[in-house]
Each structure stands twice: as structure tokens, then as C-alpha cells.
Amino acid sequence: MRHxxxxxxxxLITxxxxxxxxxxxxxxxxxxxxxxxxxxxxGFTKAIVKSISNFFKSMDHA
Structure with missing residues (x-):
């Protein structure tokens, strides 16, 4: 994903x-x-990343 x-x-820069x-x-x-x-x-990207990370954290605790 990072790549x-x-x-x-x-x-985009090019x-x-x-x-x-x-x-x-x-x-x-x-x-x-x-x-x-x-x-x-x-801001929208940060909110999406935060919600995805919270989702995965809740999956780990369940």
C-alpha cells in the first residue's frame, strides 16, 4: 500500500x-x-486512516 x-x-509530481x-x-x-x-x-485522508486503524484495533480485541 505504501509503495x-x-x-x-x-x-503526480512528474x-x-x-x-x-x-x-x-x-x-x-x-x-x-x-x-x-x-x-x-x-483532513479527509487522516479521518479515513484513523477509522480504518480503529476498525483493525477492534478486530484484534474481539
Missing amino acids: ALILILVA ISIILVIYRPDLLEDIWLWLVGLIGPII
Whole structure:
């Protein structure tokens, strides 16, 4: 699972760098949306990870 997340992160960074170099006009309208949505995405991801870890902890105690 960790390797998949690292692979997705590297792919997104690579695509972003390529778009910045070759097509900066595409990112001009999108970057404010991305910056604005980083906080909710991180919070949502933390909540999902916490609920999954609590689920597995409850499975261990049962």
C-alpha cells in the first residue's frame, strides 16, 4: 500500500513538472483550486486512516 502511494505521488509530481514546463496555461486556472483543496483532502485522508486503524484495533480485541 505504501509503495502505491509513493508511486502515485511521484507520478503526480512528474506530470505537474511536465505541465509547468510545456503547458503552463493549463495550470494557471487549476493551481488555486489545488491549493484550496489541500487542507480538506489531508483532513479527509487522516479521518479515513484513523477509522480504518480503529476498525483493525477492534478486530484484534474481539
